[in-house]
Amino acid sequence: MxxxxxxxxxxxxxxxxxxxxxxxxxxxxxxxxxxxxxxxxxxxxxxxxxxxxxxxxxxxxxxxxxxxxxxxxxxxxxxxxxxxxxxxxxxxxxxxDPPPAAETPWSGPLAWLPHPAHGTGERSGAGGTRAPGIGRLLLSGFGHLRTVSFLGLFDVVLKPVPSKGARHPFDAYVTVEPGAVRAGLAPGTYRYVPSLHALEHLAAEPVEAGIGAGDEAGRAAGRETGVGLVVVAVFDRVHWRYRESAGYRDLYLDLGHLTATLDAVAEDASLRLTPVEPAAVGAPVVASLEREIVAAYRLEDRT
Incomplete structure (x- = not known):
């Protein structure tokens, strides 16, 4: 040898x-x-x-x-x-053990999002609903493009952003406060369902004070706030395949690809993602996932 x-x-x-x-x-x-x-x-x-x-x-x-x-x-x-x-x-x-599901199972009512392929061309700064911009943002960062077989052993999902081993270890949550009339969504907490390009309505109760604490000043300046985007890590998706501490490093490399994509798409859609502390989100459903939150934003109009 x-x-x-x-x-x-x-x-x-x-x-x-x-x-x-x-x-x-x-x-x-x-x-x-x-x-x-x-x-x-x-x-x-x-x-x-x-x-x-x-x-x-x-x-x-x-x-x-x-x-x-x-x-x-x-x-x-x-x-x-x-x-x-x-x-x-x-x-x-x-x-x-079987690999963890590539998508968190959903069971609640769905709010369907407009798909960018429909060519609405509407920007959030145009005075209309923000739904097209929110849908485009979620699809670009978390959307399900297609399912492929890995080595003929199990399926993996391909998404617009790269991920080591196609693990895509993130879920997206959207919080909407009662005053966010242009969000195009009822107040509450939602989780994005990539395979359906829809939002699962998790909680109908109003989001508690947190992301929208400064909304009055925002509305006075002609901007509407009160919408939050929260990124949650699903560690099992990475650790099933990469069973060592380096898996944490890879997860945060994936997060870098994701956040850069979200920033670029938000700018093109006339939206601004302002980072906030996870505790500022305020939604009870999301607060229960505090240890898994890796990024939290306030979504505002770009002026």
Whole structure:
């Protein structure tokens, strides 16, 4: 067997790649990684802090391992061998548990949103209802484009924004206060249903003071506030496939793609997304998900 020459990351496991194919590296000793990808330079120990005393020396094997990990790459799905490795891992996961649903199940009454494909062309600043802009914003960030099969094992959903492993770990909630007459929606709390491009009405009670606390000033300036957009993380969608702490990093990389898309679409639709603290949302249904909230906005007219 030839020496290993690279390190691969697949789901939650690491593999050493050699001429004989991917080899499981779980039991490899740290010094076994020293031959990866050419000469691996040890990581220098950080300088000692005089106030905290000298730092312990970094073990040479650990230093080489850390350097090798930095040189690692993700699995190349253009390779048949790589696909076989990932398929084997996914079969193991499927044998234990099915993947979580790609969409949160809905059961409440639905409020249908206008689809941008209908070509309404209406902007929220034109004095009409905001519904077309809200629908376009939700479709661009969370919409269901199509369902495809992953390795013939299970289905994944493709959306307008990229997501590692097509996990798309976010749900969108919309809150509407009683004074938001141009929202085109009855007051209450809604969850976006991507496959239907509709909002599930979760609570009919008025949203408590929070996002709309400064509405009077907004209306006096000719803007209408009182509409909130809340992004909630569904961690199980990521952790079923990526079973390590790096899954949190990937979730927030996905969030960066999502928030940049929302900002761009909102600007084009003459809307402004103003970030607020999750506690400012005020809706009882959304407040119960406080630990899962990763972004919260007040939706206003752009002037």
């Amino acid at each position: 030839t020496a290993p020459r690279d390190l691969l990351f697949v789901a939650d496991r690491r593999f050493v790649l050699s001429d004989d194919g991917p080899l499981v590296a779980d039991t490899a000793r740290p010094r076994d990684f020293a031959s990866l990808a050419g000469v691996v330079k040890p990581v220098a120990a950080p300088a000692a802090d005089a106030r905290a005393g000298p730092r312990p020396a970094l073990d040479p094997d650990v230093a080489r391992l850390l350097s090798a990990l930095r040189r690692g790459s993700y699995l190349d799905y253009a390779s048949d061998a790589a696909m076989a490795v990932d398929e084997s891992i996914m079969r193991t996961y499927l044998a234990a």
